Amino acid sequence: MKEYKLKINGNDYNVVINDVQDSVASVEVNGSNFKVEFEKPIVKPTAIKVVKTAVAAPAVSAAAPKPAAAAAPTPGGTTVSSPLPGVILDVCVKEGDAVKTGQKVAVLEAMKMENVIEATADGVVKSIKVNKGDSVLEGAPLIIIG
DSSP states (O other): OEEEEEEETTEEEEEEEEEEETTEEEEEETTEEEEEEOSSOOOOOOOOOEEEOOSSOOOOOTTOOOOOOOOOEETTEEEEEOSSSEEEEEEOOOTTOEEOTTOEEEEEEETTEEEEEEOSSSEEEEEEOOOTTOEEOTTOEEEEEO
């Protein structure tokens, strides 16, 4: 669930996005419920490796699952997407920087935890889609690596 306060043509709106499935979103606008249909289904990104900062890391068992797969390359490069809705606390790279897989590229605050967002591929940062302080939804593109 994500809340927004919007001002459209001078009118204030409180918008809550409750759920998104395929091309239909369940939203609440100023207390009234609506179903919003998108022209195209919302594509959820492939899993992204997220490293959470912690005081002590728990022991890893032999039956632990394998790390999440990197985001699939797109025609313009590989997209590093937000794994959770949250607020961008820091963007650690700039356009033109060379990055390696696993390198910290951004920090996302989600559920009162700082999450390190890592590069999912080797390459050069082609585009940065967010700024410090931006609110992002799950799956939102953050950085394009070419």
